[in-house]
Amino acid sequence: MKKTRVVISALGVVSALGMGKEDFFKGLIEGKSAIKPITFFELERSLCSYGGEITNFTPQDYLGKKGLREFDRSTRMALTATMMAINELDGEEFELEKAGLTMGTAFGSVHSIATFDRDSLSEGPRSVRPLAFPNTVINSPASRVSIKFGMSRFNTTISTGFAAGLDSFGYALDFIRAGRAEVVFCGALEELSIESFTAFSLNGLLADDTEEGHGMSCPYSKASRGFFLGEGAAIFVLESLEHALARGATILGEVAGYGTACDASFKLCPEQEKSGAERAVRAALKDASLMPGEIELIYGSANGNPIGDRVELRALEAGFNEVEGKIPLIAIKAALGECFGASGALQSAAALMSLRTGTIPPTLHNDRERPGRGTFLINSEKVVGQEFKTALINSFDCKGASSSLIIKRYEG
């Protein structure tokens, strides 16, 4: 049975490199890094103090000044990205009521949850603000987006760690193919918080910012010591091709396929046995009816955690072992930091821009142009004037959740 084709008709991006997809991509292309000292919360001296913070975030510029007070950082990012996407929509208008919404986030409003609890402990349960309570459920940002804009077909929040963003796409793709909705606002968000910072710092996973070259996140590189945290949101409008054509919408790209797999284990698995990433890639290729050789770009999951980066490289080499030539492999987490649930969506946003402009951004701080067996090429400089038709995007969680997405140029 032929699968319904699913296309992208709008995209909103909130990122530390720029607001909106053009500024976001421009920041990446120009080799800018979002990793800098954190300003919006105070950190203990012994904790890493660098991250990909969105500074000067002014949601009121997009949402107006009123009614924002009870919305936490996560919610403001989600609302802003959605507003941008809605503003971009063209063609004949459709009722937002008929659209569904799916949002990926690994932690949700963790800061809201934790401060609510800390306040109840230190001030007593009767002193917490009632209006703070709704922010303590992880589906709150997604719900607030629906309340503001009206999407009523369905509203789902997905939290499978790093893979949450791409899983949001997978969910939306399946719903449109099943005929449950013709339009889905599909995206992901993740906020920086003192809680997540503390968590990753105490777990020794963050790159040390006291060494020479501090603030350097080096995915795929030998010099890699760890990663930095980032934040952001991206919301795509996905439609069935039929619906988009019928209303004369501009089509930005096509979502060709999705795959997911798991290899969670209590045993300290030798890296060679972690098969989830490879299976996710193969499943995505199968879903898209594509051969590995037809992938022209890969936006990788690597964030500078040496183990995670190696697992991805191994999976990609296995999946592409019959392909000759050098496929560009790009790690935007070098510039943005690890944005967890939002990463997959931000990588997909960059991939879409690459397909539309024939440009790929540099992977910052890289010391190995051809890692592993040399199937992939990591560019330290931007590449322009090319033509790319298909991109693979990966989100591989060290805990065992792996998902992959394939986006194509729309050519009719």
Next chain:
Amino acid sequence: MSEEVRVVVTGTGVISPIGEGSDIFWEGITNGKSGVKKIKSFDTSLFKSCYGAEVSGFKPEKYSSNENYLQLGRASQFSIAAAKMAIEESGIDSECCDKERVGIAIGTTMGEIKLEEEISEEWVANGPQRISPKKFDQYPCGNIPLNMAAYFGFWGPNIVMPTACAAGNYAIGYAYDMLKSGRADIMIAGGVDPFSRVAFTGFHRILSIAPERCMPFDLNRKGIIVGEGAGMLLIETLEHAKRRGANIIAELAGYGLSCDAHHITSPHPEGRGGVSSIHSALNCSSISADEVQYISAHGTGTGENDRVETLISKTVFGAHSSSIPMSSIKSMLGHTMGAASAIEAIACCFVVRDNIIPPTINYSEPDPQCDLDYVPNFAREQRVDIALSNAFAFGGNNASIVMKKYQGN
């Protein structure tokens, strides 16, 4: 999606405030047993209410001596225990199935909230510096289905949907889709929530907690009773079940979702979202409204939910609504949050299997605005072939599922 693929339930597992195990649970609720008592897991002296539905005496070592399991958070332990029971009941031989085609879908509201509570207690007392990194590591709810995958070795699609009080139905719906689309052969689907001081504090602060009892649809209802638990269903395609000679408990006929897009805590006053999710579920199941013979209500016991839920039933079922029994087992279990709709789905499986309808207990004074048949206080023997189960969550996230009697070939 294949039209021919049918989806069935072959195993269930319940951890609940009235007992652990599906049979104990079912016997309890059909006898009107309440799991509500004074809260023991934290000091309630600063709160106006002190009643909750805790799972008392849960001993993880009863389910497994696996070292890794014993160190997991309560949500993961509940989930694995309930899943284990479901797997045992289904007779699945985990050595013989293709483990890459067995997936896990979980719904939860607060996830491993007890870890967050421990972290916050230490943070407030001594600052964050010496908090165990492992607690931070295990807290995010994505860990729950991954811990289940690690324990059982099931490496198919793995997902968690924290869609508040409707989360269980979301997970069940996702599992249904995975089987229909062929992405998996078997899915373990359900919901979990450990007792949450955060949730209790929040509901207490917005004046939604009942002082002593949960009284859905009663004139004097005063709100919810916070509970905890887990419900897991083992779901597979009919073909797969028949091929291995499984005992089929019920058929999962379909599901539907919708969003109120109205208010973050209150339902739409006319229940437009609930009406929509029910229609969507009936449509997906190819069932007409007049075929529904029992409704498992969301029935939280708040003024607004129960009033609007009654209105939703009348809107969807018209005159027929007064003859469809609709009961809320939250009257007995309290509101187990993410676990609620999963446990209610399991109850519906047994309703269609045994033709017995569980009651709404604590019902004594009818509310003129809630004038349907809520099966007051005592279970009822009545033939039920089609059961509808609704969940209407915070943020207007609605999910409805349909369970059908499985009649064999």
